[in-house]
Amino acid sequence: MQHYSMNLKLNVWRQKNSIDAGHFETYDVNDISSEMSFLEMIDVLNERMIAEGKSPIAFDHDCREGICGMCSMVIDGRPHGPWEGTTTCQLHMRAFKDGDVITVEPFRANAFPVVKDLMVNRGAFDRIIQAGGYVSVNTGNAVDGNSIPVEKDKADDAFAAASCIGCGACVAACKNASAMLFVSAKVSHLALLPQGEPEKRQRVKSMIAQMDKEGFGSCTNTYACEAECPKEISVLNIARLNREYLHSSLSGDFE
Amino acid sequence: MLDSKIPAGTLDDKWTKYKGSVKLVNPANKRKLEVIIVGTGLAGSSAAASLGEMGYKVKAFCFQDSPRRAHSIAAQGGINAAKNYQNDGDSVYRLFYDTIKGGDYRSREANVHRLAEVSTNIIDQCVAQGVPFAREYGGLLSNRSFGGTQVQRTFYAAGQTGQQLLIGAYQALERQVALGTVEMFARHEMVELVIIDGKARGIIARNLVTGELERHFAHAVLLCTGGYGNVFYLSTNAMGSNVTAAWKAHKKGAYFANPCFTQIHPTCIPVSGDHQSKLTLMSESLRNDGRIWVPVKQGDTRNPNDIPESERDYYLERRYPAFGNLVPRDVASRAAKERCDAGYGVGSSKQAVYLDYAAAIQRYGKAEVSKNNLGNISAEEITQLGRDVVKEKYGNLFTMYEKITGENPYNVPMRIYPAVHYTMGGLWVDYELKTTIDGLYALGEANFSDHGANRLGASALMQGLADGYFVIPYTLGNYLSDDIGTGLIPTDHPAFVEAEHTASERINKLMSIKGTKTVESFHKRLGKIIWNECGMARSEAGLKKAIKDLADLKQEFWSDVRIPGEINEMNPELDKAGRVADFIELGQLMCLDALERNESCGGHFREEYQTPDGEALRDDTNYMYVAAWENKPDGWNLHKENLVYEIVKPSQRSYK
Numbered sequence: 009m010q011h012y013s014m015n016l017k018l019n020v021w022r023q024k025n026s027i028d029a030g031h032f033e034t035y036d037v038n039d040i041s042s043e044m045s046f047l048e049m050i051d052v053l054n055e056r057m058i059a060e061g062k063s064p065i066a067f068d069h070d071c072r073e074g075i076c077g078m079c080s081m082v083i084d085g086r087p088h089g090p091w092e093g094t095t096t097c098q099l100h101m102r103a104f105k106d107g108d109v110i111t112v113e114p115f116r117a118n119a120f121p122v123v124k125d126l127m128v129n130r131g132a133f134d135r136i137i138q139a140g141g142y143v144s145v146n147t148g149n150a151v152d153g154n155s156i157p158v159e160k161d162k163a164d165d166a167f168a169a170a171s172c173i174g175c176g177a178c179v180a181a182c183k184n185a186s187a188m189l190f191v192s193a194k195v196s197h198l199a200l201l202p203q204g205e206p207e208k209r210q211r212v213k214s215m216i217a218q219m220d221k222e223g224f225g226s227c228t229n230t231y232a233c234e235a236e237c238p239k240e241i242s243v244l245n246i247a248r249l250n251r252e253y254l255h256s257s258l259s260g261d262f263e
Numbered sequence: 264m265l266d267s268k269i270p271a272g273t274l275d276d277k278w279t280k281y282k283g284s285v286k287l288v289n290p291a292n293k294r295k296l297e298v299i300i301v302g303t304g305l306a307g308s309s310a311a312a313s314l315g316e317m318g319y320k321v322k323a324f325c326f327q328d329s330p331r332r333a334h335s336i337a338a339q340g341g342i343n344a345a346k347n348y349q350n351d352g353d354s355v356y357r358l359f360y361d362t363i364k365g366g367d368y369r370s371r372e373a374n375v376h377r378l379a380e381v382s383t384n385i386i387d388q389c390v391a392q393g394v395p396f397a398r399e400y401g402g403l404l405s406n407r408s409f410g411g412t413q414v415q416r417t418f419y420a421a422g423q424t425g426q427q428l429l430i431g432a433y434q435a436l437e438r439q440v441a442l443g444t445v446e447m448f449a450r451h452e453m454v455e456l457v458i459i460d461g462k463a464r465g466i467i468a469r470n471l472v473t474g475e476l477e478r479h480f481a482h483a484v485l486l487c488t489g490g491y492g493n494v495f496y497l498s499t500n501a502m503g504s505n506v507t508a509a510w511k512a513h514k515k516g517a518y519f520a521n522p523c524f525t526q527i528h529p530t531c532i533p534v535s536g537d538h539q540s541k542l543t544l545m546s547e548s549l550r551n552d553g554r555i556w557v558p559v560k561q562g563d564t565r566n567p568n569d570i571p572e573s574e575r576d577y578y579l580e581r582r583y584p585a586f587g588n589l590v591p592r593d594v595a596s597r598a599a600k601e602r603c604d605a606g607y608g609v610g611s612s613k614q615a616v617y618l619d620y621a622a623a624i625q626r627y628g629k630a631e632v633s634k635n636n637l638g639n640i641s642a643e644e645i646t647q648l649g650r651d652v653v654k655e656k657y658g659n660l661f662t663m664y665e666k667i668t669g670e671n672p673y674n675v676p677m678r679i680y681p682a683v684h685y686t687m688g689g690l691w692v693d694y695e696l697k698t699t700i701d702g703l704y705a706l707g708e709a710n711f712s713d714h715g716a717n718r719l720g721a722s723a724l725m726q727g728l729a730d731g732y733f734v735i736p737y738t739l740g741n742y743l744s745d746d747i748g749t750g751l752i753p754t755d756h757p758a759f760v761e762a763e764h765t766a767s768e769r770i771n772k773l774m775s776i777k778g779t780k781t782v783e784s785f786h787k788r789l790g791k792i793i794w795n796e797c798g799m800a801r802s803e804a805g806l807k808k809a810i811k812d813l814a815d816l817k818q819e820f821w822s823d824v825r826i827p828g829e830i831n832e833m834n835p836e837l838d839k840a841g842r843v844a845d846f847i848e849l850g851q852l853m854c855l856d857a858l859e860r861n862e863s864c865g866g867h868f869r870e871e872y873q874t875p876d877g878e879a880l881r882d883d884t885n886y887m888y889v890a891a892w893e894n895k896p897d898g899w900n901l902h903k904e905n906l907v908y909e910i911v912k913p914s915q916r917s918y919k
Contacts, residue, residue, distance in 0.1 A: 024832075025832065025833070041536060041538060043536055044536075044538045045540070045667075048538045048540050051538070055784075059825075061827070064827060066833055066835055068328060070327055070332055070503050071332075071334060071337045071501040071502075072501070072543075073499075073541075073543045073544075073663065074663060075336050075423065076332040076333075076336050076337065077331070078327060091666070093662075094666060098666045100666060100669070123472055123833060127833070129328070131328075131329070133329065134329050134330075134437060134440075134447070137433075137434060137437045138438070138440050138441040141434055142392070142434035143392050143393045143434070144438065145388075147313040147316060147435075147733075147736065148733075148736075150384070150390065150391035151387065151391070153346070153404055154348060157398075157401060157402025157403055158398055160398050160399065163397070166393075167395035167420055167421065167427070170393075170420075171423060171426070198393050201395065203390065203393045
């Protein structure tokens with residue numbers, strides 16, 4: 009692959025704290041290698057700003073290998089930027105060309121208040137998990153791991169749902185800021201496995217109730233979430249959640 | 264004198280006896296006892312969940328925005344357990360033996376045996392939590408092989424095993440948060456340890472959003488803060504991974520053990536330029552099926568696919584026929600370095616070797632043909648079938664490689680090179696995981712105890728969860744049972760005031776330097792010194808030079824670092840400055856430890872001490888001990904814990 013160097017213009021959202029109104033600032037960044045990751049490009053810009061006595065851009069990031077879910081950012085209108093199935097930290101500058109103007113904003117949703125610049129507070133996701141995103145099993149109570157066989161197809165589907173990294177791109181992509189893809193991935197992961205079966209009715213009700221309480225919007229099936237999900241979580245999980253929710257609501261009347 | 268408090272009795276009876284006779288805390292008293300847990304990776308989350316379930320009042324801290332982000336999440340390949348589901352001769356003893364041998368006879372027998380014993384419970388626990396491990400068509404759990412073993416005992420979830428295990432532990436933790444037994448403090452960093460009457464009684468934490476310092480009391484403090492690989496600047500660790508909590512404890516009296524035992528992982532994506540901020544691992548599981556080679560000719564610049572079989576040197580298979588591509592990490596890393604240093608490296612930097620999947624793709628393709636009775640199909644179709652199988656096993660790794668390098672590893676061999684990955688050294692702990700400070704414990708990668716001088720693949724996840732789920736729930740009670748009358752110590756106690764003052768003074772000092780060089784630039788320079796002189800090969804002269812260079816670097820840092828922004832706001836540069844300052848001091852200790860250990864063992868390779876064919880040459884007569892360093896105002900004092908091997912007979916490690 010041919011490497012190249014580029015000069016770019018960045019429009020970046022700057023917001024001092026959660027109270028500040030925030031605004032865009034424009035920066036020139038030159039001599040960026042196509043080999044760099046997007047965050048390494050921002051590292052270069054930040055190093056320069058520190059040298060010039062300016063305030064560097066605050067952004068969330070940690071593993072830089074696409075799995076911790078900490079990095080966020082909306083790049084040119086797309087959560088995690090232009091590459092399909094890719095987190096911001098795995099986006100590389102090969103995606104851009106010399107002279108590009110790139111707009112960088114935080115994930116925007118009422119339930120994700122901005123902490124500073126491009127950082128947001130995603131604590132709402134943790135509280136949704138607290139509402140029921142688990143199997144109620146204490147340490148030390150487990151039977152042998154092979155005592156309950158699990159159909160391979162179901163185990164594979166559960167794994168695919170469980171590969172959600174909790175980054176919040178689905179919320180940022182949704183015009184309603186719905187958290188349905190995130191919630192449905194967890195509901196599916198656990199409902200598909202025999203271990204999660206006993207609690208599945210209560211789980212789906214509690215998690216949906218918490219999602220509503222946090223101020224996430226409703227799902228209107230635009231599927232923008234699936235298109236932007238860096239782990240390509242399927243909207244089939246939303247169908248599965250709806251089915252579980254319906255069962256849960258109906259069964260409540262009879263039991 | 265260091266007392267490791269190893270229980271009496273035969274090796275396979277020690278843990279059972281310990282559990283049967285350990286002191287307990289009754290449920291009413293547990294509700295009155297508070298425990299602080301710093302770090303929420305596998306060790307921290309599993310400990311917080313388990314202790315919360317038992318009824319203790321737990322406060323958990325992490326610097327990330329959610330406990331689910333801890334770097335355990337990035338572990339790829341798998342977790343070992345002595346289940347023997349494959350009927351291939353595995354047992355608790357064999358896992359114990361492989362781990363001791365893999366660690367080059369520098370770990371503690373009793374701890375490692377306990378680890379092997381509880382390994383099977385971990386798998387059961389994780390399955391019960393809904394961890395979606397890979398399964399066979401019959402619905403049973405699947406296994407694969409990792410380095411340094413000849414059985415298949417590794418459980419996995421594609422290349423995302425750490426993620427799935429951590430999500431399991433995180434969910435168990437969040438369940439306790441909902442039940443009110445665990446209080447979670449995200450975006451908080453421990454900056455001081457509070458000691459009262461010789462016992463750890465709390466921490467000073469910095470709220471990273473507001474910059475405020477907070478005082479938190481507890482009857483005991485657990486450090487589950489991971490390893491210190493980022494001392495090298497470039498490593499496979501997350502950007503925020505740091506040694507600060509452990510280092511603060513060290514400065515307050517906790518001994519630091521075997522700091523020079525660091526693991527360089529053989530299969531990582533090579534450095535592409537000066538802008539590089541971190542390195543990415545390509546899981547060891549890839550060595551199950553991939554073959555590692557370099558060209559037979561030096562400086563061969565041909566496209567790898569144009570180099571015929573006869574002109575390839577599969578050097579691991581050549582040098583180590585019994586284990587082949589699955590030799591332990593330290594051995595594989597040194598072999599790669601040897602080939603590259605000798606001029607056989609590939610790629611633009613010449614600091615890389617090939618990891619090739621072509622043969623595996625053909626083998627799997629043909630197996631699919633046979634399994635599905637496909638008879639008459641083209642070579643292209645066979646290749647495609649093989650690629651599909653490889654994709655199912657390792658798909659996410661192949662995708663990651665392509666995103667980073669821009670090359671498709673299904674078509675051309677991956678280029679890989681060793682990179683810093685794990686640190687076997689850490690806070691010294693006894694059998695109960697207690698440090699040399701009463702009431703202060705260290706779990707997971709933060710302690711030193713189980714992996715000796717080299718960790719085997721898929722054993723870090725095992726150890727983190729063993730410590731958190733199955734060890735600390737027993738050993739902590741043995742300490743806290745004597746503490747039920749202590750009650751709450753108010754945080755206006757002079758020890759809290761003083762600790763907060765120390766933390767605050769240090770932050771003020773950092774901010775007042777207003778120098779000319781960025782934190783990042785110091786971190787890079789630190790990394791270069793450590794990588795060059797205390798990396799894959801070390802020498803007396805190099806280490807002496809590094810110790811001097813680090814002293815200069817430390818002085819320059821404290822007189823010329825530039826930190827923008829304010830104290831009382833979200834200020835990632837200030838957070839980083841504190842961590843880098845601690846890394847510089849740790850680097851000094853690493854080099855001192857490496858200099859003092861006049862032998863080669865595991866990941867510690869002193870050029871002066873090698874066998875005629877370039878293997879690590881141990882000196883069991885003089886160095887069969889744990890080096891536990893005590894911090895003093897003017898340097899460090901060495902304490903030795905002699906390692907006694909009652910069962911395993913140490914020998915020259917051979918994988919030939």
